[in-house]
Amino acid sequence: MPRITTLEAGDIREAIGRAERRTGLRFAVFLGGAREGRRRYAERLHAALGEDAGRAVLIYVDLAGRALEIVTGEHARRDLPDGRCRLVATAMATRLAAGDLAGGVVYGVNALAEQAVRRA
Template sequence: MTAGEVTHAAATPTWHPEVLDGPLTTRQLLRVDEALRIADRTTELTFSVYIGDLADPARGAAERLHGELVDPDQSVLIAISPNQRVLEIVTGERVRRRLPDRECKLAALSMAAAFGGGDLAGGIVSGLAQLADHAGKP
């Protein structure tokens, strides 16, 4: 699998060419992008999804990716490495007040169940919805 990244900016999604060779179809990418847009709009947080291999340790790699976001303190990163069977959710300092670890773990379990059934896009979409619901409105 080629590493790819799907991110969401406030006005326009950022597509990286390598995403088109990744594990999601164009239709699935559009579903994920819409889920990102809804999560951002309803929570006023910034949600991002990374799909690709993560360096060891995976948690540290996910935290480094999260730190590269425009406003890490106000952001949530879902990092998924299908090849390594790894899922990490990293939240910013201000996000943790609204989205505690327990809620992230519940969303991760839900996503992992979908991934195990072969539904990567559906797992991401439902995980984003669950995280946004838990974070609530500001």
């Protein structure tokens, strides 16, 4: 199972901070294994963001299942419709499949922020 270094975790946190400042949305990343169906688990993680869930974007990477999900709240979905999220997920999947876990996640956060800014 791929792992990220402390430095890579810092890169992900920095990308999240930049994305949040640029878009006004909340970004969250979860790397791990699903305890139930992957989409359902990602939606539960998203709901656990509480009051922020409506304006949140969750990127969930199922390390064991080698898959990912992007979940958006009601407000976030206005700036990031499903089609745009699918395009970003496809590009992320290419990087993840090549073994670049941190790079794939950073790319995804940055690309989602860029898509949200373009729509605004």
